[in-house]
Amino acid sequence: MNLDARIPDGPLEDKWSNYLEHAKLVGPNNRRKYDIIVVGTGLAGAAAASSLAAQGYKVKTFCFQDSPRRAHSIAAQGGINAAKNYREDGDSTYRLFYDTQKGGDFRAREANVYRLAQLSTNIIDQAVSQGVPFAREYGGMLANRSFGGVLVSRTFYCRGQTGQQLLLGAYQALEKEINTGNLEMHPRTELLDVVVIDGRARGIIIRDLVTGEIRSHSADAVVLATGGYVSTYFHSTNAVNSNCTAIWRAHRRGAGFANPCMVQIHPTCIPSTADFQCKLTLMSESLRNDGRVWVPRKKGDDRHPRDIPEEDRYYYLEERYPSYGNLVPRDVASRNAKYVCDDGYSVLGDKARAVYLDFAEAINREGRKTISERYGNLFDMYEDITAESPFDGPMRIYPALHYAMGGLWVDYSLMTNIPGLYAIGEANFSDHGANRLGASSLMQCLADGYFVLPQTIGDYLHDIYMDKVDPDHPEFKNHEDQVRGDIARMMSIKGTRTPLSIHRELGELMWDNCGMARTAEGLKKALAGIEELQEAYRTDLLIPGRADGPNQVLEKAGRVADYLELGHLMCRDALERDESCGCHFREEHQTEDGEVLRNDKKFQNVSVWEWKGEDQPEKLHKEELVLEALPPMTRSYK
Amino acid sequence: MKFTLHIWRQANAQSKGDLERHEIDGISEDMSFLEMLDLLNENLIADGKDAITFDSDCREGICGACSLAINGRPHGPGKGCTTCQVRMRSFKDGDEIWVEPFRNAAFPIVKDLMVDRSSLDRIIQSGGFINVHSGPKPEPNSIPVSHLVAEEAMDASACIGCGACVAACPNGAGMLFSSAKISHLGLLPQGQPERHSRVLNMVHQMEDEGMGACTNHAECQDACPKEISIAFISRMNRDYVKASLIEPDKRRGTLSNQ
Numbered sequence: 001m002n003l004d005a006r007i008p009d010g011p012l013e014d015k016w017s018n019y020l021e022h023a024k025l026v027g028p029n030n031r032r033k034y035d036i037i038v039v040g041t042g043l044a045g046a047a048a049a050s051s052l053a054a055q056g057y058k059v060k061t062f063c064f065q066d067s068p069r070r071a072h073s074i075a076a077q078g079g080i081n082a083a084k085n086y087r088e089d090g091d092s093t094y095r096l097f098y099d100t101q102k103g104g105d106f107r108a109r110e111a112n113v114y115r116l117a118q119l120s121t122n123i124i125d126q127a128v129s130q131g132v133p134f135a136r137e138y139g140g141m142l143a144n145r146s147f148g149g150v151l152v153s154r155t156f157y158c159r160g161q162t163g164q165q166l167l168l169g170a171y172q173a174l175e176k177e178i179n180t181g182n183l184e185m186h187p188r189t190e191l192l193d194v195v196v197i198d199g200r201a202r203g204i205i206i207r208d209l210v211t212g213e214i215r216s217h218s219a220d221a222v223v224l225a226t227g228g229y230v231s232t233y234f235h236s237t238n239a240v241n242s243n244c245t246a247i248w249r250a251h252r253r254g255a256g257f258a259n260p261c262m263v264q265i266h267p268t269c270i271p272s273t274a275d276f277q278c279k280l281t282l283m284s285e286s287l288r289n290d291g292r293v294w295v296p297r298k299k300g301d302d303r304h305p306r307d308i309p310e311e312d313r314y315y316y317l318e319e320r321y322p323s324y325g326n327l328v329p330r331d332v333a334s335r336n337a338k339y340v341c342d343d344g345y346s347v348l349g350d351k352a353r354a355v356y357l358d359f360a361e362a363i364n365r366e367g368r369k370t371i372s373e374r375y376g377n378l379f380d381m382y383e384d385i386t387a388e389s390p391f392d393g394p395m396r397i398y399p400a401l402h403y404a405m406g407g408l409w410v411d412y413s414l415m416t417n418i419p420g421l422y423a424i425g426e427a428n429f430s431d432h433g434a435n436r437l438g439a440s441s442l443m444q445c446l447a448d449g450y451f452v453l454p455q456t457i458g459d460y461l462h463d464i465y466m467d468k469v470d471p472d473h474p475e476f477k478n479h480e481d482q483v484r485g486d487i488a489r490m491m492s493i494k495g496t497r498t499p500l501s502i503h504r505e506l507g508e509l510m511w512d513n514c515g516m517a518r519t520a521e522g523l524k525k526a527l528a529g530i531e532e533l534q535e536a537y538r539t540d541l542l543i544p545g546r547a548d549g550p551n552q553v554l555e556k557a558g559r560v561a562d563y564l565e566l567g568h569l570m571c572r573d574a575l576e577r578d579e580s581c582g583c584h585f586r587e588e589h590q591t592e593d594g595e596v597l598r599n600d601k602k603f604q605n606v607s608v609w610e611w612k613g614e615d616q617p618e619k620l621h622k623e624e625l626v627l628e629a630l631p632p633m634t635r636s637y638k
Numbered sequence: 639m640k641f642t643l644h645i646w647r648q649a650n651a652q653s654k655g656d657l658e659r660h661e662i663d664g665i666s667e668d669m670s671f672l673e674m675l676d677l678l679n680e681n682l683i684a685d686g687k688d689a690i691t692f693d694s695d696c697r698e699g700i701c702g703a704c705s706l707a708i709n710g711r712p713h714g715p716g717k718g719c720t721t722c723q724v725r726m727r728s729f730k731d732g733d734e735i736w737v738e739p740f741r742n743a744a745f746p747i748v749k750d751l752m753v754d755r756s757s758l759d760r761i762i763q764s765g766g767f768i769n770v771h772s773g774p775k776p777e778p779n780s781i782p783v784s785h786l787v788a789e790e791a792m793d794a795s796a797c798i799g800c801g802a803c804v805a806a807c808p809n810g811a812g813m814l815f816s817s818a819k820i821s822h823l824g825l826l827p828q829g830q831p832e833r834h835s836r837v838l839n840m841v842h843q844m845e846d847e848g849m850g851a852c853t854n855h856a857e858c859q860d861a862c863p864k865e866i867s868i869a870f871i872s873r874m875n876r877d878y879v880k881a882s883l884i885e886p887d888k889r890r891g892t893l894s895n896q
C-alpha cells in the first residue's frame with residue numbers, strides 16, 4: 001500500500017504556497033470536459049461541489065436525505081474556529097496550529113494541520129460574503145467565544161446554530177450552481193459501491209431510495225464527503241441515518257482506513273434515560289464558557305442542587321485543572337466525568353450516570369437576558385427533552401460518542417491511496433490526531449471543501465486528460481450485479497432479528513469495551529462478541545417488504561453490515577495501539593494521576609488498515625509522523 | 639402508556655392511501671413521538687408486516703426532515719417544536735392519535751408518511767443565495783453589521799425548510815418559507831446587489847410550483863417550529879413591489895441572472 005503523503009518541500013509556513021505554485025492546472029475551457037462525483041452534501045461536500053462547479057467542472061452530487069440542506073452538518077451548534085486574533089489575546093496561525101496538534105495529542109500530520117490554521121481565516125471571510133449571519137457586537141464587529149483546550153477566544157458563532165448557518169451558506173451556493181446548470185443533484189440516493197478500474201476510481205454504484213433501482217455513474221474523479229462513523233456505537237450525537245457505508249465500501253475496494261479506533265466522546269450530552277432512545281442530544285461545548293461542572297461531595301446527596309452549599313460541591317475540573325478549569329479538552333472532561341461516576345457520585349443515582357453543568361453563577365453575573373441570548377435555543381432544547389429548565393437548576397449531562405477522528409487515509413492533496421478517489425471532511429482522518437478540539441471540524445470541513453480540494457484536484461485531472469470510462473464498461477455491470485446480489489441475499493434470509501436490534505447490541509459492546517476507557521481484555525471480548533453478531537446477521541436477519549421501492553429497513557440492514565465490520569476493525573486497531581493518546585485511553589497505560597501516557601517511540605504514527613478480502617484479517621501499515629515544528633511534549637492542562 | 643394510532647399508509651404517489659389502525663402499549667412519557675413509531679415498526683416487522691415509512695434524521699429539531707401532521711396539525715401539539723421533538727408526555731394515556739403526511743399539492747406523497755418537498759429546494763435555486771465564488775474575500779469587519787440587524791437576519795435564517803408552513807396554509811402558500819430566506823439575505827449588506835432579482839425570481843418560482851397566495855390566515859406562523867414571524871411576509875411583499883417598480887430588466891446592464 002502506497003502511503004506517501006506527498007508533503008511539499010520547504011518550511012512549514014511555505015508548504016501550501018509551494019504546493020500551489022507547482023500544482024498542475026486544468027484550464028477554464030477544459031474543465032467542462034471533466035466529470036466529478038461528490039458524494040455527500042454536508043459542509044465538506046456542498047462546499048467542494050459548489051466550488052468545483054463554479055470553476056466550470058461538471059459535477060454530480062449525491063446525498064441520502066431528501067434535500068442537501070439536511071446533511072448532518074446542520075446540527076453543529078457551538079461554532080467555528082479561525083485565527084483572526086480579533087481579541088488581541090495572543091492568537092496567531094501558529095497558536096491555532098499548536099493548539100490543534102497538542103489537542104490531538106501529537107498524532108496528526110504537521111503540514112496538514114498548519115495549512116488548516118492558515119486557511120481558517122479565509123473561511124470566515126467566505127462565509128460572511130455568502131450571508132452567514134455570524135453574531136455581531138453592538139459596534140458591528142464579529143463576536144467571539146471560547147472553546148475547550150485553548151486559552152484564546154477564536155470561535156465564531158451564529159447563536160447555537162453555527163453548523164446550520166454555515167451549511168445553508170454552502171447549500172445555497174450549491175443550489176445556485178444547479179440553477180446555472182453546472183451541477184446535477186441526486187437526493188435520496190445512497191452510494192453502495194465504488195468502482196475502481198485499472199487502479200483509478202472511475203465511478204460509483206448507487207441505489208435510488210425511492211424506486212429501489214441500482215445504477216452506475218462514471219466520472220474522472222470521485223470525492224467522498226460522507227461524514228463520520230460514530231453511529232457504529234448506536235447511541236451517539238449523530239443524526240440517526242449517519243453511517244459509514246460509503247467510506248467502508250471504498251475501503252473494501254482498496255482505500256486504506258486510518259486510525260479507526262480514534263473516536264471522540266463529547267463530555268456534555270443529555271444522558272440516556274428513556275427506553276428505546278434512538279440518539280443522544282448534544283449540549284454544545286460553548287456552554288462550558290459559562291457553565292461550571294460539579295457533583296456533590298457527599299455520595300447520594302439528594303438535596304436539590306440549589307440547596308447544596310458551595311463547600312459541599314466538588315468542582316472537579318476546576319480543582320484538578322486550575323489553568324483550563326471547565327475548558328479542558330473534551331477527552332479530559334469526558335474521562336473525569338466517568339471517574340466521578342465510577343466512584344459513585346452520579347447525580348442521577350442508579351437511574352443513569354450524570355454530572356451537573358451549572359449556570360447559576362453566570363446568570364447572577366450577566367443577567368438572565370444575556371445568558372438567554374447566548375444559549376437560548378440550547379436551554380430550550382434541554383427543557384424540551386428533560387422537562388427541566390436550566391434557569392431553575394443545573395443541567396444533568398454525561399459524555400456520549402460524537403466524532404470520528406479516524407477515517408479514510410488521505411495524502412496532502414486529500415487523495416486516498418486509490419488515485420482519483422478523494423475523501424474530505426469528517427470522512428478522512430487527516431487533521432485532528434487522537435482528539436479534536438471543539439469548533440475545529442466545521443473549520444476543517446470548509447477548508448477542505450472551499451479551499452483545498454478545488455485547488456488540488458486539478459493536479460490529478462490534468463494527468464488523465466480525456467482518458468474516459470463510461471458506465472457501459474463491463475466493470476460497472478459487474479459491480480451492479482454484486483450489489484443486487486447482496487441485496488437479494490439480505491432480503492432472502494427471513495430470520496427473526498431486525499437490523500435495529502443487531503445494531504443496538506453492537507453499540508453496547510462497543511461502548512462498554514471500545515469507549516472512554518479500553519483494556520486488552522475488554523477489546524478481545526468485544527471482538528468475539530462482534531463475530532457472534534455477524535453470524536446472527538448472516539443467518540437470522542429479518543427485512544420486511546420489497547427492494548423495488550422505499551424500504552428503510554433494507555437501507556438500515558446494509559449499514560449495519562458495514563458497522564459490524566468497521567466495529568471489528570476499530571477494536572482491533574484499539575488493541576494494536578498499545579499506548580494511550582488523546583481519546584484512545586488504554587487503562588494499561590496511564591500516569592500516576594490517571595492521565596494519558598503516550599508511547600512516542602512506538603506509536604508516533606498513523607495506523608492504516610488494508611482490506612484483504614472477506615475471510616482474511618486486515619493488514620496493518622504505518623505512516624510515520626515527522627514532528628519537527630512542534631516536537632511532542634506531555635500534554636498538560638493543569 | 640397506551641395509545642391507539644391511526645396512521646396513513648400509501649404504497650406510492652399513484653396509489654390510493656388509507657388510515658390503518660394500530661394499538662401500542664408500554665410507552666414511557668420521556669419517549670419521543672418518533673421513538674414510539676420506531677418501536678411500532680419493530681413490532682410490525684416482528685409480525686411479518688411492512689414497516690411504516692417516514693422521514694427523519696437529526697431527531698433534534700434542526701434538519702427539517704421530519705414532517706408529520708399529528709392530529710391534523712403539522713409537527714403536532716407543541717409550540718415551536720418539530721415532530722421529532724414531540725414527547726409522549728404531551729399526550730394522555732389511552733389517547734387516540736391520527737398521524738398523516740404533510741398534505742399539499744406541492745408535496746406529493748412518496749410512500750406512507752414520506753413526502754417530496756423538492757419544490758422548496760427549487761425556490762432556493764431560483765434566487766435564494768448570494769452569488770460569490772470561493773476565494774479571497776474582503777475582511778468581514780470592514781463592513782460592520784449592527785447587532786440588531788444580524789440578530790434579525792438570524793431570526794429569519796433559522797428556518798429549517800421543513801414545509802410545515804405550506805402544509806398548514808389553507809392556500810398552500812410558500813410565503814413564510816420564501817420570505818424567511820428573502821429577508822435573511824435582504825437584511826444583510828452582502829445581500830443587497832441581488833436583492834431585487836432575488837425576490838422577483840423566488841416569488842415567481844413559488845407560483846410555478848403551484849403554491850397559493852397569502853390571505854393572512856397566519857396558520858404558517860402558528861405551525862412553524864422555528865417561530866418565524868409573518869412580519870417577514872410583509873417585508874417580502876414590500877421588496878417585491880419595489881423590485882417590480884424598478885423593472886431591472888429594462889435598465890442598462892444586467893442585474894438579474896448573473
Ligand SMILES: Cc1cc2nc3c(=O)[nH]c(=O)nc-3n(C[C@H](O)[C@H](O)[C@H](O)COP(=O)(O)OP(=O)(O)OC[C@H]3O[C@@H](n4cnc5c(N)ncnc54)[C@H](O)[C@@H]3O)c2cc1C
Pocket residue numbers: 039040041042043044045062063064065068071072073074075076077078079080162163189190191192225226227228237238239242243245246282284402403424425426427438439440441442443445
Ligand atoms: C450535534 C453535533 C454538534 C456539533 N457541533 C460542532 C461545532 O459546534 N463545531 C464544529 O466544528 N463541529 C461540530 N460538530 C462536528 C461537525 O458537525 C461534523 O464533523 C461535520 O459537520 C461533518 O461534516 P461533513 O461534511 O464531513 O459530513 P456530514 O455533514 O455528515 O454530511 C455527510 C453527507 O454525506 C451523505 N452521505 C453519507 N453516506 C452516504 C452514502 N452512502 N450515499 C450518499 N450520500 C451519503 C449524507 O447524505 C450527507 O449529505 C458537531 C457534530 C454534532 C453531531
Ligand code: SF4
Pocket residue numbers: 796797798799800801802803804814815818858861862863864865866
Ligand atoms: S418557515 Fe417555519 S414552517 Fe416554514 S419551512 Fe421554515 S421552519 Fe418550516
Ligand code: FES
Pocket residue numbers: 693694695696697698699700701702703704720721722723
Ligand atoms: S428529524 Fe431533524 S428536525 Fe426532526
